[in-house]
Amino acid sequence: MALIPFAWLRALKPLLWPLRVLAARGWLREADIDFCLARMHPALRLNRVFARVAARQWVAEDMLQLSLQANGNWAGATPGQHLQLFVEREGVRLSRTYSLTSVQPGGRLQVAIKLQAGGRVSPFLLEHLAVGDLLELGPVQGEMNWPQANEGVLLLAAGSGITPLLGLLRQALAKGFSAPITLLHYVREQGQRAFVEELQALQGQYANLQVQWSLTAEANEAAVLNGRFNAAHLQALNATAPGNVLACGPAGFVSQVQQWWQGAQLPGVLQVEAFTPPALLALDGVRAVQLGFARSHQQRPADNQRSLLEWAEAQGLQPAHGCRQGICASCTCTLLSGTVRDMRSGALFSEPGQPIRLCVSAAHSDVEIDL
Ligand code: FES
Known part of the structure; x- marks a missing residue:
């Protein structure tokens, strides 16, 4: 039970x-200070x-927008950026990255979360997170x-991919951007047209904005695209020569x-952001290796095919992780000895003390990590 109201934290x-x-200055440990502050309020x-x-x-059949009020440590962000949300499930700290759809003064922000069927984080957030609950936020990123x-x-x-673009669009219109804007959103089905009512209202309000959707999984004769x-x-949208293009979605x-x-x-600038990484490289032939988890005092035989995160979990360890795609850095761990291969690029790393992302690193030799 909190001793002070949330509203006092800022x-x-x-x-x-x-x-x-x-x-x-190292005279007190931050963890000890946080332990005491959290007695007053869990978000202090x-x-x-x-x-x-x-x-x-709910802004689509499968997307929820959360309005959040941050504590006093929130340093701000700009629309179009993204951040990590942390949750703890069955004793494991998990995180996922979501885009900011709105950033307001006073620590008010909004993120939109799309349901990933079978995922460990988004179904929990969509179904169980309630008004009044607390979440930890990670660093803000994005260019x-x-x-x-x-x-x-x-x-x-x-x-x-609509979420960072909507954040930017809302801000640009509010600031009076007057050149033509075309927003084209690709969704599988009608019900996935996120923020459809808001976008249609904006289109009615701003003569320089046209919004259109294309359905990729169901043919709709009434649809324009x-x-x-x-x-x-x-x-079809008379948008063949825009000055600038911003694109966001899966890597493909x-x-x-x-x-x-x-x-x-075309002249102008293209900005892109992909929220799924390119496929991992196929590895060379299967090789047996020995993995050491130094802090857990455990060893296990493994191979050079699966990620170190998978091997650690197979050993019963519970490393922190988020995206499992090499994006969020939640699974970063220190390499103590041996050589690891980055499964995305094929690059090899063997410098002791090197930070490695367990979810996209495979052993290339016997390896010891600080886990
Ligand atoms: S879990 Fe996100 S980078 Fe590894």
Whole structure:
């Protein structure tokens, strides 16, 4: 039970600076300070960012928007960026990365979460996270930004790729961006047209905005567009020569957009963000190796095919992890000895003390890691 209300946390931040100084000088441990602060309120911490769920809103059949109120440690962000949300499930700390759809003063922010069927985090967040619950937030990342020049902008989104683009679009319209904007969103079915009511309302309000959807899994005779991204869609929308293009979606979609952009040789700038990584490289022949988990004082025979994260879990260990795709860095661990292979690029690493991402690293020789 909290001794102080959540609403006081932001105001308390300046009062914590003496503790910050003591922690920075090594005279107190941050973990001990946090333990005491959390007695007053579970979201009161020296540096860690926690947020309270202020509202839940379904914005598509399979997407929920969360409105969050952060504690005083939130340093801000810009729409178009993304951050990690942490949850603990069955004793394992998990995280996933979600895009910011809105950032407001006073620590108010919104993220949108798409259901990943069979996932470990999104079904929990969508079904069980309630208004008033607390979440820990990770660092904010992402470079995508709205073009500075007042030239036409083409926004291309697939699936949950709509979320960072919506954040940027909302901000640009609110600031008075007046050049033509075309937003084309690819979804499998009608019900997955996230934020459809808001986007239609914006289209009615701003004469320079046109929004269209293309259904990729169901042919709809009434729809203007059907099927996956192709240049004919842009012709249908009279958007063949935009000044700037922003595209976000799965890696395959982003790659198609990049190929179109290279072929079209248009002036302007293309910004892309893919939220699934390229496929992992096939490894060379199977080789037996020995894995050592130093902190757990455990050893096990393994091979060079599966990731170190999978082997650690097979050993009964529970390393922190999030995306399992080499993106979020939650599974980063220190290599103590041996050689590991980055399963995405094939690069080899053998420097002791090197940070490695367990989910995309495989043993290349006998390996010991700090786990
Ligand atoms: S779990 Fe996200 S980088 Fe490994």
